[in-house]
Amino acid sequence: MTRVFSRAGCWLAVATIVTASLFSPSVVAAKKLNVITATTDLASLAQEVGGDKINVESMAKGYQDPHFVEAKPSFLLKLQRADLLVVVGLQLEIGWLPPLITQSGNSRIQVGANGYLDASQFAEILEIPQGSITRAMGDVHPLGNPHYWLDPDNGRRVAKGIAGKLGEMDPQDAAYFQQRDQDFERRLAEADKKWQADMKPFHGRKVITYHNSAPNFAHHFGLNVVGFVEPRPGIPPTPSHTLDVINMMKRDHVKVIMVEPYFDRKTPDSIARESGGTVVEYLPSVGGVKEVTTYFQLFDYDIALLTKAFQANP
Numbered sequence: 001m002t003r004v005f006s007r008a009g010c011w012l013a014v015a016t017i018v019t020a021s022l023f024s025p026s027v028v029a030a031k032k033l034n035v036i037t038a039t040t041d042l043a044s045l046a047q048e049v050g051g052d053k054i055n056v057e058s059m060a061k062g063y064q065d066p067h068f069v070e071a072k073p074s075f076l077l078k079l080q081r082a083d084l085l086v087v088v089g090l091q092l093e094i095g096w097l098p099p100l101i102t103q104s105g106n107s108r109i110q111v112g113a114n115g116y117l118d119a120s121q122f123a124e125i126l127e128i129p130q131g132s133i134t135r136a137m138g139d140v141h142p143l144g145n146p147h148y149w150l151d152p153d154n155g156r157r158v159a160k161g162i163a164g165k166l167g168e169m170d171p172q173d174a175a176y177f178q179q180r181d182q183d184f185e186r187r188l189a190e191a192d193k194k195w196q197a198d199m200k201p202f203h204g205r206k207v208i209t210y211h212n213s214a215p216n217f218a219h220h221f222g223l224n225v226v227g228f229v230e231p232r233p234g235i236p237p238t239p240s241h242t243l244d245v246i247n248m249m250k251r252d253h254v255k256v257i258m259v260e261p262y263f264d265r266k267t268p269d270s271i272a273r274e275s276g277g278t279v280v281e282y283l284p285s286v287g288g289v290k291e292v293t294t295y296f297q298l299f300d301y302d303i304a305l306l307t308k309a310f311q312a313n314p
Contacts, residue, residue, distance in 0.1 A: 039149075049180045090120045208229065
C-alpha cells in the first residue's frame with residue numbers, strides 16, 4: 001500500500017529533525033565562546049590559544065592609550081554577548097571599563113563571576129609601590145605596573161592562564177586549548193631566542209621613555225630606563241622637567257627616547273634635538289600600526305626599531 005503524507009505532516013517532520021539537530025551534542029559543542037578583551041594584546045594571546053573555538057574582540061585599539069579609552073555604545077553590545085571578559089587588571093582600565101561591565105547587565109562577566117578573568121594574576125608584576133600613595137605622585141598604580149605583557153615570559157604565563165579558563169568553560173575542547181598553548185609556548189621560545197640575540201649587543205643601554213610603560217620590556221631585554229618625559233605618571237611635561245631630561249641625557253650619554261604612539265611628539269622631539277638623541281616611536285600594543293596584528297609581530301617591530309636606533313646612535 002502506498003503511504004501518503006500530507007504537506008503539513010511533511011513540514012512537521014522537517015521541523016522535528018531541525019529542532020533535534022539544534023540540540024544535538026555535535027551542534028552544541030560547535031558553539032564558539034565569545035571572548036571580549038580590554039586590549040589587543042590580550043585578544044592576540046586569547047586567539048593564539050583559542051584558535052577556531054572562540055570568537056575574540058578587543059575593546060581598546062592598539063594605537064590608543066589603554067588608560068584612557070572612550071567608552072562607546074558598541075562596547076556594551078560586545079559585553080552583553082560575552083561569555084568571557086579578559087582584563088589587564090592592576091587598575092589599568094579603571095577609568096573606563098567598570099561602569100561598562102555594570103551597565104552591560106551580563107551576569108557572566110561581572111567582577112568575581114566565572115566569566116571575568118583578570119590576566120594580571122598570571123604575570124610577574126614589577127614596581128609594586130611601598131608605603132602610602134598620594135595624588136601628588138601622579139597616576140601611580142597601587143598594585144604595580146600594569147604593562148606586564150611587554151615581557152614575553154608574561155605573555156607565555158597569561159596565554160596559559162587563558163587556555164586554562166577556556167578549558168574550564170568548554171571542557172569538551174580543553175585538550176585542544178592545551179595543545180594550542182603548548183604550540184604557542186614553543187613558537188614563543190624560539191622567537192625569543194632571536195629577539196634576545198638581536199638585543200644582546202645593547203644590554204645595559206640607557207633609554208628614556210615618555211610614560212612608564214616599559215619596565216617589563218626593559219627587564220626582559222636588558223635595557224636601563226633612566227628617566228621619563230613625563231615628570232610623574234600621567235602628568236604632562238613641564239619646561240623645568242624637560243630641561244632636566246635634556247641635561248641628564250647629555251651628562252649620561254643617553255641617545256634614545258622611546259615614545260608611545262598616542263603621545264604628542266613635540267616635547268620628545270625637542271628633547272632629542274637639544275640632546276643629540278633620537279626618538280623611537282615604539283609600539284606598546286598589538287595593532288599600534290596596521291601591519292602588526294600578532295603578539296609575535298609586536299616584538300619583531302619594536303626590536304627592529306630599537307636595534308636600528310642603537311646602531312645609529314652608539
